[in-house]
Amino acid sequence: GESVGLHLPTLSVQEGDNSIINCAYSNSASDYFIWYKQESGKGPQFIIDIRSNMDKRQGQRVTVLLNKTVKHLSLQIAATQPGDSAVYFCAETQTGANNLFFGTGTRLTVIP
Amino acid sequence: EPEVTQTPSHQVTQMGQEVILRCVPISNHLYFYWYRQILGQKVEFLVSFYNNEISEKSEIFDDQFSVERPDGSNFTLKIRSTKLEDSAMYFCASSFQGQGNEQFFGPGTRLTVL
Numbered sequence: 001g002e003s004v005g006l007h008l009p010t011l012s013v014q015e016g017d018n019s020i021i022n023c024a025y026s027n028s029a030s031d032y033f034i035w036y037k038q039e040s041g042k043g044p045q046f047i048i049d050i051r052s053n054m055d056k057r058q059g060q061r062v063t064v065l066l067n068k069t070v071k072h073l074s075l076q077i078a079a080t081q082p083g084d085s086a087v088y089f090c091a092e093t094q095t096g097a098n099n100l101f102f103g104t105g106t107r108l109t110v111i112p
Numbered sequence: 113e114p115e116v117t118q119t120p121s122h123q124v125t126q127m128g129q130e131v132i133l134r135c136v137p138i139s140n141h142l143y144f145y146w147y148r149q150i151l152g153q154k155v156e157f158l159v160s161f162y163n164n165e166i167s168e169k170s171e172i173f174d175d176q177f178s179v180e181r182p183d184g185s186n187f188t189l190k191i192r193s194t195k196l197e198d199s200a201m202y203f204c205a206s207s208f209q210g211q212g213n214e215q216f217f218g219p220g221t222r223l224t225v226l
Contacts, residue, residue, distance in 0.1 A: 008152075032213075034214065034215075036217075041219075041220075042219055042220070043116075043203045043205075043217035043218050043219045043220045044155060044203070044217045045217070046214055046215075046216065046217075049214060089154070089155065091155075097168065098143065098145070098160035098162070098167050098168045098210045099145070099157035099160060099168055099170065100145075100147075100155075100157060100215060101157065102154045102155040102156070103154065104154050105154060
């Protein structure tokens, strides 16, 4: 039978440009957020996390911004490289819970 | 760098058969998880496990599913009677702490039910 999957949002950027990937989370009680990168055929790989007592956190070439008012999370990748091409998921959870709720993902394609 | 490992990488089974998916979490981690990802869809939580018991499970994790930590290193997911819709990637994850802390994922097992 035909399988129905989600149509992933896509983002194409030129190598060297900055990328911004957005995510709207669903639960206002969530207080811990993670961005994962998933390359084809592999498991999700941790990129960066942020807790709700912060609105910005920086890592190496990546920055996560959290806007709790509108339940929005973004991932900024500086100087995007071909190796950054992957699907990026945001995930949310809350203190006291052991599960992660993943968003639908965004496919990032870096054009050399 | 320590990592979560999973075996097999690909499992093909007939509908109605039992399958066991195996995971070796990171050695000093205390919390273990199973997630699944149907092709083209988002990653979905199945179950979390701590101190030799299930701490949380989703609606997907029905009576056909079970988890076990048979020894000090392995963590398994059993599906008793597989259905076509169980075909998916199954990811194991582990974390040192639970309740909102970083989870490390394995490479996944692709389960195909025919």
